[in-house]
Amino acid sequence: MTFTFAARLPERGFDVALEVPAGRTLALLGPNGAGKSTLLATAAGLLRPPEARILLDGRALTVTDTGAWVPPHARGVGLLAQEPRLFPHLTVLDNVAFGPRSAGASRATARVRAMDWLAEVGLTDLAGRRPGSLSGGQAQRVAIARALAAEPRLVLLDEPLAALDVDVAPTLRHLLHRVLTGRTAVVATHDVLDALLLADDVAVLDGGRIVEHGPTRDVLSRPRSAFAARIAGLNLVTGTWERGALRTAGGEYVQGLPGEPSPAVRPVGTGGPSDAVAGPVDGTAAVAVFRPAAVAVHTTPPAAGSPRNTFVRTVRVLEPHGDLVRVRCDDLAADITPAATTDLALTPGTTVHLTIKAAETHLYPTT
Numbered sequence: 001m002t003f004t005f006a007a008r009l010p011e012r013g014f015d016v017a018l019e020v021p022a023g024r025t026l027a028l029l030g031p032n033g034a035g036k037s038t039l040l041a042t043a044a045g046l047l048r049p050p051e052a053r054i055l056l057d058g059r060a061l062t063v064t065d066t067g068a069w070v071p072p073h074a075r076g077v078g079l080l081a082q083e084p085r086l087f088p089h090l091t092v093l094d095n096v097a098f099g100p101r102s103a104g105a106s107r108a109t110a111r112v113r114a115m116d117w118l119a120e121v122g123l124t125d126l127a128g129r130r131p132g133s134l135s136g137g138q139a140q141r142v143a144i145a146r147a148l149a150a151e152p153r154l155v156l157l158d159e160p161l162a163a164l165d166v167d168v169a170p171t172l173r174h175l176l177h178r179v180l181t182g183r184t185a186v187v188a189t190h191d192v193l194d195a196l197l198l199a200d201d202v203a204v205l206d207g208g209r210i211v212e213h214g215p216t217r218d219v220l221s222r223p224r225s226a227f228a229a230r231i232a233g234l235n236l237v238t239g240t241w242e243r244g245a246l247r248t249a250g251g252e253y254v255q256g257l258p259g260e261p262s263p264a265v266r267p268v269g270t271g272g273p274s275d276a277v278a279g280p281v282d283g284t285a286a287v288a289v290f291r292p293a294a295v296a297v298h299t300t301p302p303a304a305g306s307p308r309n310t311f312v313r314t315v316r317v318l319e320p321h322g323d324l325v326r327v328r329c330d331d332l333a334a335d336i337t338p339a340a341t342t343d344l345a346l347t348p349g350t351t352v353h354l355t356i357k358a359a360e361t362h363l364y365p366t367t
């Protein structure tokens with residue numbers, strides 16, 4: 001379901017054109033007021049811009065040239081907001097069944113599909129409850145089930161994890177990753193981890209315009225816009241999971257903190273078997289993430305000390321980064337003081353040993 005979007009809303013200074021290929025997830029990153037919600041609302045049919053050409057798999061949803069317009073409920077588009085917005089008087093099951101019902105399914109079909117989706121999000125046990133008795137994380141799971149039970153051809157998510165406690169967000173992020181895989185989706189977020197773990201591609205919006213668009217890893221590790229550089233610019237080392245660490249293709253072992261809660265610390269009793277997200281098994285694709293400011297640069301091998309990851313690289317570029325100097329070394333970057341740069345006599349071509357404490361390295365499975 002390829003999603004083609006182009007719209008101009010001059011009164012909001014919004015002018016965006018982009019395409020999401022079938023089965024891919026696009027993250028929209030950008031500061032407040034950048035236009036993320038405007039894009040989602042326009043795609044969902046909640047806003048009618050004066051100029052737009054919005055197609056889903058070739059079907060015209062909003063095309064101002066021809067006057068084509070499909071109302072929100074008939075678009076095949078599912079919108080998941082920051083707040084779950086459940087119907088308080090309906091049970092969890094009926095809330096989820098509302099999704100397929102509103103997409104035209106019979107009552108019986110809607111209930112069967114709702115039960116399937118409750119199992120998928122690990123909440124079968126809570127089918128008879130009312131939303132008032134659910135935790136924030138459980139309510140958002142119900143909202144995810146309701147959105148997807150309608151079998152939308154395009155899923156739009158507006159800051160889906162922003163209202164959740166930090167200890168609940170990782171499990172929900174994992175769930176979203178699972179249910180979004182293979183679907184065409186757009187997720188607006190402030191959180192670089194959402195982009196990293198949920199999205200194939202990233203578009204950075206600023207002032208109603210796209211200032212960057214590309215594969216997630218490229219945008220997050222080599223940001224070109226000021227906003228992306230501020231929130232991203234992260235070091236990303238890919239590899240596979242092996243005995244609790246990450247092993248790179250070159251044979252380097254990277255130790256770190258697991259970015260997802262392990263099964264042992266995950267809350268129990270919130271549902272069926274699918275609630276227990278399996279911990280990464282050896283061989284799973286994974287990424288290690290750490291900030292350039294957490295990287296120390298040495299020109300000789302550092303003495304052994306606290307658990308640290310070491311990478312031997314060559315300095316390629318030195319560039320100013322705020323009050324610091326960003327030392328770009330092949331695929332990695334370190335932010336150090338100008339004084340340290342001088343003391344180490346760093347120039348392009350210098351071989352360096354980069355160290356990062358394991359405690360400042362986060363490991364995430366990516367499949």
Ligand SMILES: Nc1ncnc2c1ncn2[C@@H]1O[C@H](COP(=O)(O)OP(=O)(O)OP(=O)(O)O)[C@@H](O)[C@H]1O
Nearest residue numbers: 011012013030031032033034035036037038039208
């Ligand atoms: N209801 C509205 N009427 C008119 N202008 C609006 C309305 N809502 C937003 N805008 C304007 O449209 C522009 C884009 O805002 P939008 O809410 O889409 O940004 P956003 O990226 O979603 O920001 P946030 O992260 O704060 O939600 C801003 O200039 C904003 O002031």
